[in-house]
Amino acid sequence: QVHLVQSGAEVRKPGVSVKVSCKASGYTFTDYAIHWVRQAPGQRLEWMGWINGGNGKTEYSQKLQGRVTITREISATTAYMELRSLKSEDTAVYYCARDQGRNLLGVWGQGTLVTVSS
Amino acid sequence: EIVLTQSPGTLSLSPGERATFSCRASQTVSSTYLAWYQQKPGQAPRLLIYGASTRATGVPDRFSGSGSGTDFTLTIIRLEPEDFAVYYCQQYDTSPTFGQGTKLEIK
Numbered sequence: 001q002v003h004l005v006q007s008g009a010e011v012r013k014p015g016v017s018v019k020v021s022c023k024a025s026g027y028t029f030t031d032y033a034i035h036w037v038r039q040a041p042g043q044r045l046e047w048m049g050w051i052n053g054g055n056g057k058t059e060y061s062q063k064l065q066g067r068v069t070i071t072r073e074i075s076a077t078t079a080y081m082e083l084r085s086l087k088s089e090d091t092a093v094y095y096c097a098r099d100q101g102r103n104l105l106g107v108w109g110q111g112t113l114v115t116v117s118s
Numbered sequence: 119e120i121v122l123t124q125s126p127g128t129l130s131l132s133p134g135e136r137a138t139f140s141c142r143a144s145q146t147v148s149s150t151y152l153a154w155y156q157q158k159p160g161q162a163p164r165l166l167i168y169g170a171s172t173r174a175t176g177v178p179d180r181f182s183g184s185g186s187g188t189d190f191t192l193t194i195i196r197l198e199p200e201d202f203a204v205y206y207c208q209q210y211d212t213s214p215t216f217g218q219g220t221k222l223e224i225k
Binding site for chain 1: 164
């Protein structure tokens with residue numbers, strides 16, 4: 001059974017960075033891409049980017065390009081999302097999700113709350 | 119960027135009734151690349167429908183999707199208590215975008 005398990009909640013001050021992990025199990029990690037999606041309080045889901053689990057190719061949303069980096073560690077079957085220069089409006093629940101084919105998000109992690117506050 | 123607009127914002131219905139959700143896109147979306155998700159409080163979204171009309175594994179047949187071009191619909195016949203949640207549409211024809219969601223609440 002496919003599972004994505006994310007790291008725990010984080011609290012950061014504005015201007016610093018945060019890195020969230022997503023541990024995958026139950027499938028061949030290199031066969032699928034992993035996406036990151038966030039949901040700010042009361043807002044719609046926002047796609048952030050994805051990484052190809054095999055070749056490491058990435059694509060990011062234009063809005064977050066330059067502030068977000070998605071990486072993966074094949075031996076650990078884990079994907080990571082780092083967001084830099086945090087602002088209060090980055091406060092959100094961050095989800096990883098496994099690609100099911102051309103950006104369709106089939107299985108999701110449980111979510112990680114990131115709070116940005118001074 | 120393709121903007122998705124969902125209506126209504128909130129739907130108040132009783133168990134056993136029929137629910138209809140609308141999703142309108144700012145430009146044509148290939149029907150192959152339109153999905154619907156269900157999200158309950160404190161949980162991650164769950165994929166319900168993809169390709170506009172194909173149910174994901176394990177999704178009951180009371181859920182159905184339809185539509186093409188810029189107008190898509192999710193229908194739930196005979197609402198069950200566990201169906202009350204927020205529903206989002208998503209296009210994955212281009213960089214993924216989501217609608218703002220429709221909350222289905224118990225009347």
